[in-house]
Amino acid sequence: MSKQYNNHLVYLLLATLFISTSGALGKFIDLPIPVTNWWRSFIALFVLYAFCRYEKIPYQLKSKKNVLPFVLSALFMAAHWITYFYALKCSNVAIGMLSLFTYPIITAFLEPLFIKTKFDPMYIVLGALALLGIYILAPEFDLESTMFQGIFFGLISALFYALRNIISKNLISEHHYNATAIMLYQLGIVTLVLAPTLLFMDTSNITTQYPYVILLAIITTAVGHTLLVNSLKHFTVSTASIISSVQPVLGIVIAFIFLREIPNWNTFWGGMIILSTVIIESVRNQNRPKTHQDRM
Template sequence: MNEKSHLNHLLLLTVATLFISTSGALGKFIAMPTPVIIWWRAALAAIFLLIFCLYKGINLKINNGKDRWTFFIAAVLMGAHWITYFYALKLSNVAIGMLSIFTFPVMIALLEPLFSRTKFDPIHIVLGLMVLIGIYILAPEFDLGSSHLQGILFGLLSALCYALRILILKGQVAIYNGTMLMFYQVAIIAVLLTPILYFLDTSNITTQYPYVILLALLTTAIGHTMFVNSLKYFKASTASIIGSAQPVFGIIIAYFFLNEIPTIHTFVGGALILATVIIESIRSKIK
């Protein structure tokens, strides 16, 4: 890869990270029940991605029944990740919600030996402890009645769902197109969440649709697809180092659009969490 094309790919990866970062402010801002937001996000993203797949002639065939089950489980985990993440944003704020889910790279490192033949690395215990200290600093008080702590717990559950989804899908990325994988996941999420439309209030869509379209198109269809495609040009470790700028972008966006000002606890706890992501990414690059 020459210098100019490398810089272009790096710029596209940074833009993808910025687009994905809009999920924090949009998730906090959209005034609808969380499962309804996720249904609209998934359904609209599925339409956008299907149009893109048909336009590009991307093969949508799933090879066998085992892969169908993998797609289905990955979609359930992705849906659970989005719903718990948006609850984290609504209960706390964009900074805490986004920083809590960025514990997922360390969760992946700790869980990976259970999914593949990789040996357990004791350094991951140290990184896990750094993350726990970061979360402890993030939480203003360990009172289960505190909405901030509830937000952190939802964020951690969201990170666990996301980590499991990545580990389950790891083998599929080499076989299937990234856009096609994303299409099936959002389509399955939309189908599974359809019954909730009968029970929850959906009337606010008449005023919220511009933000929901932004979430589905910019954050989900374009941002996530660009990020997956960048893995062709960069190691996963490089992508995750740049990806760890998401909470930073998210906090800046929330400051300008939602007037959310992070506390010193957020900065210190967040710095510890992001430091573990960068350390693990650099270590995996050296190996």
């Protein structure tokens, strides 16, 4: 593998690790979910703005036609965060993260409809393999229980996440926006959209939750999601999605360490299957002939 490819892969894996902290933090933080995500976006917004000014990253809007994609991607991101946190609160970190990670399959089917990307039938095989791993990882649940509610919210969150990533990919490849600038716009819009929730939801507990909200804002959001969006410059959304399928494994390990949520043997077997999709797709992407878009 080339050094450049390895660097891109390392950044994508780091993004995966940082975003994996969202499960434990989302489950642990004791605030109304919209309020948590407002603070998350508000703090991350200022961090990324300072970073853009320091690195002289251009973030000016290039065309008024880009306003709608930015707004839609931000709304999908906000909806993804909120439904994902509801999935975590209704069930546990394992169920929340595993149900969310149906999004690689959703992405593989949606991406050719929105981006000039040829549908690769192999994505069906890899997506099914990742889904098998998720099925093995998931504990048994009663359809009338909170576990079912957690899975439902997780699946809805997966759809929003896939759509947000596809639009972000288009802003990078077609309109040549910097990944950090895209995340900056998305955070700004999310901050504005969620601001009214501060008026009618209880925010008094924020004084005891600051350390965890700051971790969520900086490590998970500002760094993790920006690295993920940046990876879309070098990988297709489907490739990035499948490689990121290791997130549930990392999230479950983090939840075990910090929340004492104990995984079972299914976690290990399912995790091995998911990791196999990461390795297979990494090798396939390295050997695949690069198109002009891929090189951009």
